[in-house]
Amino acid sequence: MERIHESKEDGFIECKPIASIVTPLGEGGIGKVIVSGPDALSVVNKVFQGKGIDDLRKAMSYKLYYGYIFDGGQRIDEVIVNIAKKGDSFTGEDVVEVNCHGGIRVLMRIHECLQFAGAKGAAWDALLLQSYENNKMDFIRKEALLEVVRARTRFGVKVLLDQNAGALSEALKKGLEIIEKIRQALHKGSSRHETIPYTEQHKGEGKSPLIPPCKNGISNIPPLKKWCKGGFSDETSVLISALSEHIESLLETASLGMALTSPQVLVILGKPNVGKSTIINTILGEERMIVHHEPGTTRDYVSELISIEGIPFELVDTAGMRDTSDKLEALSIELTLEQVHRSDKVIAVFDNSRPFDQEDEGILNTLNSWLKTGNFDNLSQKGDMKAIIPVINKCDLPTKLNRLRIESALQQSACCISAVNSNEFEELHRRLTEEFDTVYKPMKPILFNRRQYLLMTQADILIKQDAECLIAKGGTSKALQIINELKDIFTSCLKGH
Template sequence: AFLNGRLDLSQAQSVMDIIKARTDASLRMAAGHLQGKFSDEIKAMRHDILEVIAHLEASIDFPEDDIEAVAKDEASAKVTNIKNRIEEMLSTFNTGRILRDGLVTAIIGKPNVGKSSLLNTLLREDRAIVTDIPGTTRDSLEEYANIGGVPLKIIDTAGIRETEDKVEQIGVEKSMSYVQKADLILALFDTSSDLTKEDEEIINLLQGKEGIVLLTKNDLSCVLDIEDLKQRLQGNFKYMQISTFNNDGIKELEQEIVNRVYSGTVKQAEGIFVNNVRQANALKEAQKYLEDCLNTIEMDMAEDFIVIDIRSAWEKLGEITGDTVDEDIIDQIFSQFCIGK
């Protein structure tokens, strides 16, 4: 379909995204790409760039008509507009990437603080073993949950503590590594007990990070000095009280996660979200060429130099739809499609 011009490259890639979609929001985004909503935005910008190129080249070819100043002014206004449109599209990349690949969420806490109970609650099924024996989870569990249309790739980590069990030791080390690479950290602290040595280790591990601190076992009497915890834990954390026993605070937690993912972007516009690194990089490079173009105009350089930058931006945008892309990139993209066994 791509080779015969029935689909552009962005639409072709969306076929795989539809197959892999884990939530309705993920599916809406992929379907929007397949319908050409994203491509239409790219093609409209390329069309506008061609108009600028045409006006500039006309002023080069017909200098006697004295249209140079007008062409430069029009070019500056249109290029600024296109650059702003690219900026708006790039602002959707984080949300688009998460809807496509999932929000990597690490559940961190000491043993028996309620990590596995939280995982089961978010999944709405008993995936992890829950007992009152510390250290039940000795390795990391990875599962996907649908939270308000957002696919959460949840990692239930081993409780962080000192242990002689070699398997659990490896699990604790993996837990610490997930803190570094997670998109979202859910740090759990038990409100029914004072801070322990294990809690102190977690506080040290989370210094300077950001995420959500979940104060668990809200159904029991509160013993923990929450203000003391806030003083000790330096970083950008939102504090929420929850209980997986009676589901208190769970809806609020889910809404907070959705708000963080969309962060001001319009949910109905998933079809034009930037959702992969290749698209984002091409847009960033096009934006850079447009910035160079504006600098060239400001320096009052000849139209020939302006055209070089703006044509480069036009070509970069064409890489997204496959109009100006190399064969190697096309082969690499389609190598990810499984044709059969």
Template sequence: MQKKDDKRTKNDKLVKHKTIASIVTPLGEGGIGKVMVSGPNAFTIVNKIFTGKGIADLQNAVNQKLYYGYIHDKGQRLDEVILHIIKKEGSFTGEDIVEINCHGGIRVVMRIYECLQSSGAEGVPQDALLQQSFENNKMDFVQKEALQAVVHAHTKLGVKVLLDQHAGALSSALRQGLEIIEGIERAFLKESWYHGAIIHTDQYRGEEKSLIPNLAREGREALLNEKMLSSLENHIRCLLETASLGMALTTPQVLVILGKPNVGKSTIINAILGEERMLVHHEPGTTRDYVSELISVHGVPFEIMDTAGIRDTEDILESMGIEMALEQLQRADKVMAVFDNSRPFDQEDAEILSALSSWSKKKNADDLHQNVNTYKIIPVVNKCDLAARLDRKKIESAVTQPLYSLSARNRDRLEDLKERLVGELDTTYKPMRPIVFTRRQYCLLAKADVVVKQAKNYLNTGDKTCMISGLIDELKKIFTACLEGHGTINIRVETTR
């Protein structure tokens, strides 16, 4: 077993110090293409295919300087380029880097990429650069996750939040949690904690204060540990509360618009989008398929889905559209249920409420998911510019939420509806605010929350000190796993009898 581990370590070191090349811009989608070479032989490899003005050997290049020249292949000039030299002391991968900025044509970029491989670099996907950075301890796994997620961010708010996490906002908070855990461990294991004044630094105000009044020795331990466990519990809770926003930014919530035919679903979507994207017609049943659009509401992305109106019909195509609408409903994170102010409540409206009830019960059954994403129904009464004939009480009693009245055609009270969509999310941008943004992070911290509550429970019973010690070890493993990139770990969950 030891030999196998030694072999794996040796292979990891070989991977860590190889020279790699990767295309880091989308092929054919811009005027400029970029190929990045990173590794101990980056300068030597690029030297083989680069002829520069004012420099003969990149080994003599100045750090963070640009160099103009040409890439050639067997004497044939391929493209004029600008090189950006970054020496390993200041590079994000921890290795020497040469960024080759060339014209953005697919053929040009690919030819340069192929020449680099022929010259000794290993062609790799873009993620390999992040892995190299991770292996060289230039970033922890949370920072790596953030940088990977930035590429796919849909809004400016998402980019800002993820760049802050890449800069270490969440990582710092996790390390702070480890420090609290280590303090709790010392309190349990060292007798010196029982003597003299014990000082605790307030994590949020930076103030020093004594946690222990003039109590008997046997009371000191319980008070200290309870205060520190409560501090850790609060720290974990504050992080978990950010998960709804973080995960909404990285994975757009699915918003399904549901309602009977001709209630104005497509008009509402067009009003939110601010342009005519959906076909709007007075004839019921116009929408026979679902239509998906990506929107941003106060920086939060949503995948908004317009579905066929739900009703009994003999039209085969419309029936298929309704069946598809019910299928899409199962994907929903939020449902906007639309009702027509100008028509009486009828059987079709009742079927909408029945579908919502079934959806809500199924979603609420998943307790963990319920903690991450707040599943909500948003009841909307449209066409409020027309005479009211709808019995609102039947809807309010079924969904137990206030109705939102608007006129999508006149775009009246549309902003109130947008506020409601992100009502449970704190979208105010605060620089370097730690935010949980992946399910892996959330699941680990949710386990930590369970474990710290168990430790407090054992402490309050006054026994099972050995169990508390074991739970402290589990907490250290969880926070370390979050920083180092482990997905899940086995955690023993005991119950107090």
């Protein structure tokens, strides 16, 4: 987003103040328009007539002023104005908050008056840009504030507000401090040892053959402490281990943070009439899905946003999977397969009151194909068997299903429930959230988007694959190059470059 400028006749360039509506448009008790930038006080002063103050340019920071907004000679609304001078405001500019009544027309009319008085209309996130440009917040805090607006749960708001308050930013700064200490230790070590030029083995790969090959990026690389023997100094080894553990601790938070900002897609899959819609109605606590004893009632997928332990999920009900000659039902099953392909987790539902049959076998084959072809991120459970939760429904009825066949194929025990009686859902909820650490301590740093996760993964791979170089007695030049790369990664994560 570009800064807003206006040319003046004398050739100087002046930044115009911006006016942004920061409350949702709709019926409401309170609405707010914020004017921020140079001459913000003068702009609002042109349309504001206050009680006890005749000129807003004389106003004090953190003080409220009561009055009216006028358009020409016509009174538009009764308002309360809050002032924050340049040094005190969150944008780093003079800020005037105009608090008015919350009707759409009132807000729009005041916004238009402020633009006519000299402000430039802008979206609310333009205020964040001002704050970022004026070093009032770093890029991480800006990202967090943008996500707060879109947060689906109170738990998500709590976590993101802590990141906006600097929890993740401080953790990244701590990483940069450790990196600088490693640099200093390497310089000290090089003065005590003869520097031997470092030669990369397997130069095309850029890594030592002594380190086992990676699977999915980092999972097969041994703990860094194994390599910290006989390096430049004990200090260097300890610092490198500390940095590696610091990166790992941040990466462990990514599954929670990204689930809070990008809810996982949770698809319910099963053959017709196994009770998928009843399960969704039970989870939602109300009848939202049509339930009927005839198979194939659900012809289209239906999604709902749910929250379990503060974790949001997009819950998707799908058409039953079976062989059919009905063209409409076949199209519905195609849509079901599309939803399965984009899912993060699948609840596979089977009917306890019916024997295992060819349609159930088809469900298992679909799940196996999904695991092989799914486009998964390198987050903890995505793409493995734990992303599938087998559920045996109608357990209040006599058992005819071969449960062991299902548990053997999916390599885990099934949740046994009776959706119609709302029984045994606690275990299902536990399985859905077991990968997330929902025991949250205030101001805990959390990676909450893909950009941050990929950068920290890159740092983790770099430090572990080049561990031998970092702790070797020779190769100072190469070690310092790695440290510079790590610094660039942390700086990029913090500043958004």
